[in-house]
Amino acid sequence: AYFQLLLLLTFFIAIGLAATPAAKARIGDLAVPEMSTFKWLSIILCTLLAGGGVFFAAGEPVYHFVVTPPAFDTEAGTAAAVPGALAQAFMHWGFLAWAVLGTLTAVVLAHAHYVKGQPLQPRTLLYPVFGERIMRGAFGGVVDALCVIAVVAGTVGPIGFLATQVSFGLHELLGWS
Structure with missing residues (x-):
């Protein structure tokens, strides 16, 4: 819940912001x-x-x-x-x-x-939490790699079907979620 x-x-915050003058805000220094x-x-x-x-x-x-x-x-x-x-x-x-x-x-x-x-990489989303440590260290590389693996293993082809079936099976048999 x-x-x-x-x-x-x-969702309601996004709709609310879209209806206010804040919707015209620009991100970055791009004119177009x-x-x-x-x-x-x-x-x-x-x-x-x-x-x-x-x-x-x-x-x-x-x-x-x-x-x-x-x-x-x-x-x-x-x-x-x-x-x-x-x-x-x-x-x-x-x-x-x-x-x-x-x-x-x-x-x-x-x-x-x-x-x-900052770069357009998954690690950038965690910068506010971990600071420079995630941008420069091996931890950031691990985060990026795990995000790619999660997308590929979770949604693409036979690997995605396998991941979903294993997850469902573990949940049903052992109660893991």
């Missing part, structure tokens, strides 16, 4: 954006779809049908569980996912890159 409330809060709005939205949409929407679009509703989400009290595997399963999947892959990916991560990375001059 906490994660869902956090997603909703992020490097990309058109159409290109930027295309990148965001394709990234989310490639990163998980295609893979989980069918798998997540089925999982929530078999294992009832915490927010619902229906019996798993019954006709009554279908609306809850679909609602949970739409919560994860609807506007809320776009709000988190398209605003939160993108704005933080854009600010760090264009204003602070």
